[in-house]
Amino acid sequence: MGSLADSAPFRVLVIGGSYGGLSAALNLQDLCRGKEPRCGPAPDKEHGVEQPQIPIDITIVDERDGFYHAIGGPLVLASETYAEKAWVKYDEIPALRSPNIKVLQGSVKSVDTEEKVATFQAHGPGAEEWEIQYDYLVAAAGLRRVWPVVPKSLRRKEYLLETGDHTRDALTGRHGVVVVGGGAVGVEIASELKDLHPETKVTLVQSRDKLLSAEPLPEEFKDIALDLVRETGVHVLLSHRLDRTDEARDDDGVDCYRVHFTNGHTMLADQVVMAVSKSVPSTDFLPPFALDEEGYVLVESTLQFADSSPNASSHFAIGDLAKWSGIKRCGAAMHMGYYAANNIFMSMVEENGIELPVIDKPREVLKLDEIPPMMGLAVGKKAISYWPEAGVNSGEDVMKSFFGDDLAFSICWNHMRLGTLDLETTVDERFGDLGLAS
Numbered sequence: 001m002g003s004l005a006d007s008a009p010f011r012v013l014v015i016g017g018s019y020g021g022l023s024a025a026l027n028l029q030d031l032c033r034g035k036e037p038r039c040g041p042a043p044d045k046e047h048g049v050e051q052p053q054i055p056i057d058i059t060i061v062d063e064r065d066g067f068y069h070a071i072g073g074p075l076v077l078a079s080e081t082y083a084e085k086a087w088v089k090y091d092e093i094p095a096l097r098s099p100n101i102k103v104l105q106g107s108v109k110s111v112d113t114e115e116k117v118a119t120f121q122a123h124g125p126g127a128e129e130w131e132i133q134y135d136y137l138v139a140a141a142g143l144r145r146v147w148p149v150v151p152k153s154l155r156r157k158e159y160l161l162e163t164g165d166h167t168r169d170a171l172t173g174r175h176g177v178v179v180v181g182g183g184a185v186g187v188e189i190a191s192e193l194k195d196l197h198p199e200t201k202v203t204l205v206q207s208r209d210k211l212l213s214a215e216p217l218p219e220e221f222k223d224i225a226l227d228l229v230r231e232t233g234v235h236v237l238l239s240h241r242l243d244r245t246d247e248a249r250d251d252d253g254v255d256c257y258r259v260h261f262t263n264g265h266t267m268l269a270d271q272v273v274m275a276v277s278k279s280v281p282s283t284d285f286l287p288p289f290a291l292d293e294e295g296y297v298l299v300e301s302t303l304q305f306a307d308s309s310p311n312a313s314s315h316f317a318i319g320d321l322a323k324w325s326g327i328k329r330c331g332a333a334m335h336m337g338y339y340a341a342n343n344i345f346m347s348m349v350e351e352n353g354i355e356l357p358v359i360d361k362p363r364e365v366l367k368l369d370e371i372p373p374m375m376g377l378a379v380g381k382k383a384i385s386y387w388p389e390a391g392v393n394s395g396e397d398v399m400k401s402f403f404g405d406d407l408a409f410s411i412c413w414n415h416m417r418l419g420t421l422d423l424e425t426t427v428d429e430r431f432g433d434l435g436l437a438s
């Protein structure tokens with residue numbers, strides 16, 4: 001077994017510190033410390049076999065100042081208490097408190113795959129721009145989604161003001177909230193709001209005659225979704241295409257909106273939530289040859305960039321921005337993060353001629369299978385799930401197993417072990433700046 005303890009660390013740049021990016025960074029950190037990767041299968045038995053250590057420096061870049069649990073978005077818009085929980089600043093995530101992981105807040109503006117250098121623009125006062133050299137790059141910047149599907153704010157403090165104002169606006173009027181768009185996000189926004197605030201009138205409008213019409217899911221799933229949404233008390237208008245929304249006054253002279261549909265129907269609302277916009281991959285920092293015509297990154301089953309990119313084998317794309325089959329899901333993003341980590345590690349092993357000890361079976365390069373359509377959808381106190389082997393299931397038990405009691409915040413947090421301190425760091429490194437070292 002080779003030892004690299006004194007050699008220069010591999011520099012790994014991860015663009016996007018959410019489900020995919022954090023999974024890639026932390027699984028890679030595990031592997032390079034000779035541990036089992038946290039999102040991989042557990043070994044059959046305790047083995048006690050010493051594994052090689054590979055020095056790495058991981059830089060995670062994100063536009064936000066913390067991990068935002070996007071899945072919880074619909075509940076963030078309905079509950080200020082939950083909003084507090086759904087965004088955790090990076091410097092408060094124990095798993096990232098490690099001397100070889102650095103998190104920078106700002107945007108990656110460009111990547112030169114030939115020279116292996118990225119241009120980074122810091123956020124905040126001074127807004128410096130500088131270059132980051134890397135040996136491996138993981139693109140995990142997801143899709144660009146618009147408010148209120150995700151917050152506009154990039155800092156937790158402003159996010160709490162933004163979402164808090166939105167929630168209070170939704171609850172104070174008397175005409176209620178109109179949610180436009182009967183896809184998964186619209187269904188969850190409408191039903192979470194109604195579930196938490198039954199006194200508020202909530203209307204979900206959909207241009208087609210079914211909810212979730214664009215999703216490649218069984219009709220049974222869509223029918224049950226409609227039943228469950230109605231069960232929460234949300235008023236559903238199918239076959240209603242939004243024409244426009246005008247500012248208006250009600251009969252008492254109170255400001256509100258008048259929502260016009262193309263079939264001539266109109267209604268008053270205190271708040272109109274648009275859950276219809278098409279999200280586009282956040283990949284404008286990558287060279288065009290790495291992308292398809294819609295901006296998704298072309299990848300091999302190893303999650304490396306497609307062969308046509310220079311240095312393709314050192315560049316990985318994971319999560320929502322990767323061109324891969326299946327409905328975009330956070331579970332897939334975290335799984336891809338683990339695969340990318342494993343494959344970066346295998347590349348480092350190969351480059352250094354390290355012979356890995358065999359534990360249960362030889363560690364090897366992982367290749368992603370095609371992912372069939374699958375979905376878990378929270379609707380108030382119940383959820384519906386579909387995947388090919390299990391078919392369609394729904395109920396409170398499905399809610400519990402897919403989302404727990406916090407729209408899957410704890411499930412994701414625990415899966416990536418974000419709350420677990422990195423035991424290899426010193427007490428000073430972990431607690432020094434919190435004033436807890438002594």
Ligand SMILES: Cc1cc2nc3c(=O)[nH]c(=O)nc-3n(C[C@H](O)[C@H](O)[C@H](O)COP(=O)(O)OP(=O)(O)OC[C@H]3O[C@@H](n4cnc5c(N)ncnc54)[C@H](O)[C@@H]3O)c2cc1C
Nearest residue numbers: 016018019020062063073107108141142319320329330333
């Ligand atoms: C409202 C809502 C509900 C959802 N519900 C579910 C659900 O129930 N189940 C499920 O499985 N999935 C759900 N999803 C989908 C799920 O959230 C995504 O599949 C998941 O977020 C993808 O993770 P990711 O790491 O690829 O990207 P993202 O989570 O989008 O993270 C990308 C990160 O990159 C950062 N970034 C972007 N561009 C740059 C740049 N140029 N420089 C630096 N940083 C950048 C962003 O700030 C962000 O933190 C939901 C999504 C939404 C919006």
